[in-house]
Amino acid sequence: MTADTADFRRSKEHRAKTYNGYFFLIGLPILWLLSYWLVGSAIPGLDNPGKAGKVLFVFTLAGTAIVNFIFLFGFFMVQPNQTRVITLFGSYAGTERTEGLRWIWPWMGKQKVSARAHNIHSERVKINDKRGNPIDVACNVVWRVRDTAQAVFDVDDFKEFVNIQIEAGLRTVGARHPYDDFEEGETTLRGSPDVVNGELQTELNERLAVAGIVVDEAGLTHLAYASEIAGAMLRRQQADAVIAARKKVVLGAVGMVEDALEKLSRDGIVELDDERRAAMVSNLMVVLCGDRDTQPVVNAGTLYQ
Template sequence: MNEPADPRQREAAVAERQGLAVNGYAALLAILVLAAAGVALIASGTTAENPGQSALGFLPLALSAILLRGVYVLAPNESAVFLLFGSYSGSDSQTGLRLTNPFYTRSKVSRRLRTHEIAALKVNDAAGNPIEIGAAVVWSVSDAAAALLEIDDYESFVRVQSDAALRRIAGSHAYDAEEVAIAQGSPEGPPVPKSRATLLDGGDEVVQGLVRELQDRVRRAGIRIEEARITHLAYAPEIAGAMLRRQQAEAVLAARRKIVAGAVDMVEDALAALERKGLSLEPERRTAMVANLLVVLVGDKDATPVINTGAMP
């Protein structure tokens, strides 16, 4: 069978299965009864001066001591993985007192939710600009056998793969929509798909992409990614000042566009009102009036009126 080209898509070689384990309370009672029987045999053999009977009493004691090694306790959301001479022999997830083969080597694995916070990483986004991005990942163990036997240290594995997945997601998205427009308009810039969500405004689409990317990376280790959230997003310090000035310029331009659009509407309303009242203007005076009104309305300073005292031609 050919392995997938992408090693992240490989499934775990060890499939978790239920191991040999029984209710520990009943088993513990049986062990105590067996031990009591051994003590009784030894005591009666000593009283009757019967060495054979006394020696026979040590067998139940030894057996109960061996069986006692197979007793263990599992807390909620905890599993035990059994190995017999290095071979996987099954797992147990039943909560409470349990008994299994005393010759098994037992290892406990927690299935509780865990949180890994990724510190701010400096990466280049899809437009090539350096940014800082951090995230929080909530994960749990879904396959105790795979987590224990496929990976040497599954907690460290999750940390490393989380960093790698976040870098990949950040590198495949632009910081904001303005970067996409600039990159699309520049023949020398990196190709940035218009349809792809940006890191700043992408929301759930970016987060779900991070979850899928990370899940593909940790699936073989028996890890399930429950949730991920972007916790930090900013331009890198070396370009933060320049990007702030760009954003300020964009805000000024947007305000100017709104002012100009409003001024044009006001001039149109003024001319229409004059025409409704029967005041018609010659083209030259109409043009001058429009220019003066636009200067007054669009200017960022108060206009100084100039009164023409000359005779009207």
């Protein structure tokens, strides 16, 4: 552990000590009546016109004003899936998650932090895949604040932190795998979306744990070769498709020729020596594998003339 990491203290959320605001709201009219009675009683009259009466009136008026100020400005509201981070002169005093009207001393800070799910669609970023091919990728991430103390005090701006880490995690996961599988049977960005999305979610959860943020869902929403190599890669994909189709045609033709020769020999339709067998195989393969229609040629002689 280095000196820098030893000085860093990870915050941890705990419940703040606040009070039921409805109870204080009910007591508010009582406070006003009491304040009215006190101020009215302290007004200097004919029986007490001196300086002492005036001083008593000023102190009574100031005291009731301060009490009413404290009473009124201590109210705050907590909506569903919203929290309030309470601080006292810069020190963390807890987090209030109880819904409804709450009350706390007005000199305590009450920062609002949403605990609702946030949805971010990242910008398209250009990265290099495992084979070094430039690709354009984008993702969609659903995240929420799990620990409000970490989100507020352990990072400078947790929303900006999320945006930066999403791009960094996307680059990391995108560089682990090739865009497509041309030669080896391995995980690819295009062919294994479930695996790649799971890795992206795990990567983001690890990166955002320091900010008390959890990722509920993450997945690629855009995946394409970069414009400078898109044409070449398209031709390569087309060539691979042609090769695969040709391979399937040839294998099918070989099977058909084999069945034909076996049936001719089994039924005794014609006796074929090695040369005639080779000629028939050649002709059948040309007919079955050719791209164009074949033209029949009638041989009036023999194979040896």
